[in-house]
Amino acid sequence: MRKLIAGNWKMNGLRADGLALARALVARAAAGDPPDCALAICPPTTLLLPIADTLRGSGIALGAQDCHPEVKGAHTGDISATMLKDAGCSYVIVGHSERRADHGETDALVRAKAAAAHTAGLVPILCVGETLAERDAGETLSVVRRQFEGSVPEDLKASEIAIAYEPVWAIGTGRTATTAQVAEVHASIRELLEARVRDGADVPILYGGSVKPSNAIELLGVANVDGALVGGASLNAADFWAIAQACP
Ligand code: PGA
Numbered sequence: 001m002r003k004l005i006a007g008n009w010k011m012n013g014l015r016a017d018g019l020a021l022a023r024a025l026v027a028r029a030a031a032g033d034p035p036d037c038a039l040a041i042c043p044p045t046t047l048l049l050p051i052a053d054t055l056r057g058s059g060i061a062l063g064a065q066d067c068h069p070e071v072k073g074a075h076t077g078d079i080s081a082t083m084l085k086d087a088g089c090s091y092v093i094v095g096h097s098e099r100r101a102d103h104g105e106t107d108a109l110v111r112a113k114a115a116a117a118h119t120a121g122l123v124p125i126l127c128v129g130e131t132l133a134e135r136d137a138g139e140t141l142s143v144v145r146r147q148f149e150g151s152v153p154e155d156l157k158a159s160e161i162a163i164a165y166e167p168v169w170a171i172g173t174g175r176t177a178t179t180a181q182v183a184e185v186h187a188s189i190r191e192l193l194e195a196r197v198r199d200g201a202d203v204p205i206l207y208g209g210s211v212k213p214s215n216a217i218e219l220l221g222v223a224n225v226d227g228a229l230v231g232g233a234s235l236n237a238a239d240f241w242a243i244a245q246a247c248p
Contacts, residue, residue, distance in 0.1 A: 001202060001204060001226055002036070002037060002038055003036075003037040003038070003204070003220060003226050003227040003228075003247045003248075004037060004038045004039075004040065004162060004204050004206060004226065004227035005035070005037050005038070005039055005040075005227055005228050005230065005240075005243055005244045005247065006039075006040040006041070006042060006063060006091065006093075006125060006162075006164075006206065006227065006228070006229050006230065006234075007040070007041040007042060007230050007231075007234025007235075007240050008042050008065065008093060008096070008208070008229055008230065008231050008234060009041065009042060009043045009044060009065075009234060009235060010044075010065070010098070010231060011044055012044070012235055013043055013044055013047055013235075015046075015047065015050065018043055018044070018047040018050075018051065019047070019050055019051065019054060021235065021237055022041065022043070022047075022051045022054040022055060023054055024237035025039075025041065025058075025060055025237055025240065025241070026054060026055060026058040026060065028237065028241050029058045029059055029060055030058065034059070035241070035244035035245045035247055036247050036248075037227065037244055037247035038061065038227075039059070039060045039061065039244055040060065040061040040062065040063045040090065040091050041055075041060060041061075041062065041063065041234065041240075042062075042063035042064060042065050042091065042092075042093055043062075044065070045064060045065070045079055048062065048064060048084070048087045048088065048089065049087050049088070052087060052088030052089075053088075055088075056088075061090040061091060062087075062088050062089045062090060062091070063089055063090065063091030063092055063093065063125065064079070064084040064087075064089050064091070064092045064093070064122075065092070065093050065096065066079070066092065066093065066094065066096070066099055066113070067079060067080060067081040067084055067092045067094065067113055067116060067117055067120075067122075068080050068081075068113070068116070069109065069112035069113050069115070069116045070116070071116070071119075071120075080116070080120070081113075081116045081117045081119070081120035081122050082120045084117075084120070084122060085120045085121050085122055089122055090122060090123060091122060091123050091124070091125055091162075092113075092117045092122045092123075092124055092125070093124075093125045093127065093164075093229070094110050094113040094114050094117060094124045094125070094126050094127070094151075095107075095110035095113070095114070095126050095127045095128065095147070095151055096127045096166075097127060097129055097166060097168045097171060098171075101168075106150075107146070107147055107149075107150025107151040108150060108151075110126065110147075110150075110151035111150060111151045111152065111153055114126050114151065114152065114153050114161070115153045118153065118156060118160055118161070123159075123160060123161060123162060124161055124162070125162045125163075125164050125206065125229065126151060126152060126161060126162070126163055126164065127163075127164045127165075127166050127208070127229070128144050128147040128148055128151070128163065128164070128165060128166070128189070129144065129147075129164075129165055129166040129167045129168050129171075129208075129209070130143040130144060130167055130168065130169075131143075131168045131169060132168065132169035135167065135169065140167075140181075140184075140185060141184070141185065141188050144165070144185055144188060144189065145188070145192060148163075148189065148192045148196075149192070149196075152192075152193075152196055152197070154196060155198075156197055156198070157197070157198050157199060158197060158198065158199035158200065158201075158202035158203045159202075161197065161203055162203065162204040162205070162206060162226075162227075163189055163193070163203060163204070163205045163206070164205075164206040164207070164208045164229040165182070165185050165186060165189060165205060165206070165207055165208070166207075166208035166209050166229060167181075167185075167209050169209075170208075170209025170210050171208070171209050171210070171231065172210070172231060172232060173209075173210060174210050175209075175210060176209055176210045176211070176215055176219065177207070177209060179218060179219065179221075179222050182207055182219060182222050182225060183222050183223055183224070186205050186207070186222065186223065186224035186225055187223065187224055189205050189224070190205065190224050193205070204226035204227050205224055205225065205226050205227075206225075206226065206227040206228055206229045207219055207222070207225050207227075207228055207229070208228060208229030208230070208231070210231075210232070211228045211229075211230045211233060211243060212233050212239065212243070213233070213239050213242035213243055213246070216228065216242070216243040216246035217246045217248075220246050220247055220248060221248060227247075228243060230243055
């Protein structure tokens with residue numbers, strides 16, 4: 001399957017630097033020799049509308065970093081999936097470990113957000129992953145299974161969801177999981193997908209956690225790694241592009 005490289009900008013980017021970064025990516029896409037993968041960037045909400053304009057016609061898709069499970073209503077400060085679709089998004093990250101930790105998001109809430117994203121016509125990039133304590137306790141596969149079963153909606157087709165495996169201890173730390181660790185968890189997620197999603201073999205499973213140009217070829221070459229969710233390195237156009245070009 002064609003791999004997906006998605007940039008998660010997190011809470012980074014004011015208008016000037018965010019737009020400059022988006023324009024730099026568009027310029028690379030237009031310059032020929034495009035990478036053989038699908039590309040998406042997920043800027044902060046304040047930049048979605050101007051960046052939607054910047055990306056138009058470039059082949060680079062737009063995503064958001066979170067959505068509310070309801071379509072509209074009395075939820076001060078929240079943004080619905082319908083609003084994100086209206087702003088030009090195709091994707092939305094749900095269940096990122098930073099939201100699970102900072103905002104106490106439960107599997108049930110993540111599932112409701114993923115379902116809302118689907119209803120709005122967005123593809124949720126649904127994140128799962130264990131903490132270091134859970135890995136050290138030998139609980140990685142059971143934690144990922146519990147998150148998966150609690151947060152992935154039923155009745156979706158393969159084209160309607162992506163999963164991101166992001167070990168919490170590898171996010172923003174410079175530590176990446178070994179290829180053996182990634183292969184084990186991705187194989188387990190593939191089994192779960194085949195049991196839950198129609199054509200589960202075709203659902204992209206992204207790896208995330210300190211993906212960089214220097215480790216992208218190795219990570220993207222692991223079985224069942226269908227792309228990457230890139231945080232820090234997605235804030236640099238050259239690095240993000242080099243990761244995309246590492247797609248085999
Ligand atoms: P990182 O973040 O690449 O900076 O580790 C990845 C993520 O949290 O999505």
